[in-house]
Amino acid sequence: DIQMTxxxxxxxASVGDRVTITCRASQGIRNDLGWYxxxxxxxxxxxxxxxxxxxxxxxxxxxxxxxxxxxxLTISSLQPExxxxxxxxxxxxYPWTFGQGTKVEIK
Amino acid sequence: QVQLVDSGGGExxxxxxxxxxxxxxxxxxxxxxxHWVRQAPGKGLEWVAGVSYDGTNKYYADSxxxxxxxxxxxxxxxxxxxxxxxxxxxxxxxxxxxxDGYNYGFDYWGQGTLVTVSS
Numbered sequence: 001d002i003q004m005t006x007x008x009x010x011x012x013a014s015v016g017d018r019v020t021i022t023c024r025a026s027q028g029i030r031n032d033l034g035w036y037x038x039x040x041x042x043x044x045x046x047x048x049x050x051x052x053x054x055x056x057x058x059x060x061x062x063x064x065x066x067x068x069x070x071x072x073l074t075i076s077s078l079q080p081e082x083x084x085x086x087x088x089x090x091x092x093x094y095p096w097t098f099g100q101g102t103k104v105e106i107k
Numbered sequence: 108q109v110q111l112v113d114s115g116g117g118e119x120x121x122x123x124x125x126x127x128x129x130x131x132x133x134x135x136x137x138x139x140x141x142h143w144v145r146q147a148p149g150k151g152l153e154w155v156a157g158v159s160y161d162g163t164n165k166y167y168a169d170s171x172x173x174x175x176x177x178x179x180x181x182x183x184x185x186x187x188x189x190x191x192x193x194x195x196x197x198x199x200x201x202x203x204x205x206x207d208g209y210n211y212g213f214d215y216w217g218q219g220t221l222v223t224v225s226s
Contacts (some may be wrong), residue, residue, distance in 0.1 A: 043219055098151060098154065
């Protein structure tokens, strides 16, 4: 099974900060990776698919990059509504697996 | 609009069974795979099971293989998750989610249904 290692597990940042979250796959997964945002008590919401494609309706301050084993989610200028937990998910082969999550908190 | 409504959660004793349902509407049900993802209290997300658009292929996480069964009913536009031999570690919010049809992951999610396994 492919393992996804996500870092950091949490971070504190201020409004306007640039934030970067990383996922590393235990083996190459091409670009078969998405990024999801989850707020407390709510279902996750997809932000990025195919590693770097922006989901329709998602603000352009979110971007994704990477291929193979290293992937990055970047929020260029953190907004108050972005404080949430973020997960990566690979769908290269079954079983699909999520990263452990990154909780973005207000500094 | 696309809608997934998951239901069927509740309390069960260890070793008992529950069946979750995911009612789909607003899209061509027979064109999309449907999956279940769970989240234990205060924990991360875990993919549990998935069924292909035509129902012929089914996939399971090792943690539920042999105990859970996913199926779909095209006449009811519903996906089921039959959960047998429940364990305390199956306690979680269970979400159904739609595979976007391009193998790019999940584009729509249900609201979640809570399963609690306790004696």
